Amino acid sequence: MDATLRKRLIGIFSDGFLVLYFLFALFPIVWMVLVSLKSTDELFTTQFIFTPTLDNYQAILFGDARASAGVIARQEFPRNFMNSFIVSSGAVIVSLLVGVPAAYALARYNFKGKENLAFTFLSFRFAPELVVIIPLSLIYRQLGLYDSYFGIIWVYQLVTLPLLIWVLRSYFEDISPDIEQAAMIDGYPWHRIFIQILLPLVRPGLAAAALLAFVFAWNNFIFPLVLGASNVQTVTVSALGYISSAQAFFNRMAAAAVISSLPQMLLALSIQRYLIRGLSFGAVKG
Amino acid sequence: MAELRLEHIYKTYKGGVEAVKDLNLTIQDGEFLALLGPSGCGKTSTLRMIVGLESITRGDLFIGGRRMNELEPSDRNTALAFESYALYPPLTVFENIAFCLRARKIEPSQVKQRVTEVARILDIEDILGKRPVELGGGQKQRISLARALVRDPDVFLMDEPLSHLDAAQRAHMRVELKRLHAQTRRTTVLVTHDQLEAVAMAERVAVMNLGVLQQVGTFDEIYNHPVNEFVAGFIGEPPMNFLPCEPVSEGGELGLRATDGSFTLRLPSQRAQQLAKQNLKQVKLGVRPVDMLATSQAGDDRIAGRVYTYESLGEEGQLAARVGGHEVLIVTPPEDHFEPEQPVWLGVRPDRLHLFHGETGAAI
């Protein structure tokens, strides 16, 4: 077998594999969209019956026309969606405000316990949320943070902050301190150096980390479930509401899920360019 | 433009490293001085204190007669060309050079004029629109110099500016920098550990070791009259030979005998008198490889040795000979050839020998 033939075979093979993986990865999304377009009668059949309807979307967005269900009395999906949006973007914004300076400090300065501190941030990420949730919920109730936006945004820092700090730290470490010092001699105050020189250099990492943090926050289930109630209910938690002892509205749940995943998909597509470069830790070149 | 004066400058880093100790140095207005020394001797620390990136632990720094110790880097009107170039990657070459002018709120038309002028001097007009990533080392170096020059600094500092260039570019930039200095007559300090660079460009050379300034002077002064063993060994290529000796008197005249007894040497009367005054037990004889000759005949006042290795380098040869327990390097004329293990007799130019204190290393 000659080399070109082998190359082509390998090419076909890997393409085939990618197509398979693509189908595999996309299947749940396709299924979810299909289910969201079905009526309740079509849901639980063994044959594939499919007459697409937008009823489910109509129901979750504008209320159930027939009002038969009683599962969700008021139509809360738009509100839940807003809640999700508020707490997720709030969490990312707070993480940016805190994480960027923290990452910079971890990259630039030597201080006592620096590595321990950095590791502590990271450990937020791999400690199971269930471990802290009970004590947290007691504390939250005492402090009056229970069921408040502020409380949820705060606890989401456990999810969003470590990622930002660790990605950005490696970016800042890649930038030579000489560059900042040169700019200092050139007569720039630190904040202008940061905006004009450093920020453009860390932007890919910033974008990628912020997006991922947003996705993690958006998908989080346990924190708003335990630490929130009707005020801050997010789409992840409200999905539970489509199932009751009497009936399970999987089709509405699917419709809600479709709408809920739209922001993430749009975001990911719009900054796709940054994503790969951004997470391949440190791509700054002087 | 201004005179730069360092008075009793000390730098002690956190953790107790004494990088610079009691440094006294004056660089005249318009002078080009090279700060030369081995790695870790405190050259960069000195520069960074002058620019203001590092605080001065003790002592006073004056530029143009004004005390600078407490001033911010941006208020000292010094310019530093970094070893790593430290260009601003997000900005174009033009904006890199214009960056400091923009900080001073200089009119755009003026900015353009000054940048173009500096770019012309450094021959980088054609790359003003590019970004640093697209450029090679030599070009980046020019940009970093342009950036330092455009602000019209009182004192121009360069930290190993040529160390990342290849040999050809380095030779070229040496000429360029020298020309630049001749054109602008700016007070300039060049930090380097390459003496060729220092000789080629600077008017005076300051040699440092272990944070202490050893000697300042023109290269000739330092080469011909090194104040101690360190300077003697550091300056000059190939490096000076050192042989431990003890003074002996022979028939009323003071001479030298190798500590291991391998040779004796008469001293010129003036050197003998100098040595006699000191009344030392131990001295070091220092001779540069170029101030020695090697023959295959024994002769008066020749040191007997044995060839260790010989390399012919075209224009000259380098002979390493063993004298007693020591190795001695001699630069030989191209027509001479030597075989290993062959006996040789080495002559020393009596007017070119150096004597150093056996313990302190100070020149006698």
Ligand SMILES: Nc1ncnc2c1ncn2[C@@H]1O[C@H](COP(=O)(O)OP(=O)(O)OP(=O)(O)O)[C@@H](O)[C@H]1O
């Ligand atoms: N920020 C710092 N903190 C602690 N010690 C330092 C610091 N910077 C330099 N030193 C130490 O001070 C000494 C002098 O360093 P310096 O960088 O001035 O040497 P140098 O002559 O520039 O050397 P090289 O030729 O390697 O650049 C060294 O021992 C170095 O380890």
Ligand SMILES: [Mg+2]
């Ligand atoms: Mg240095």
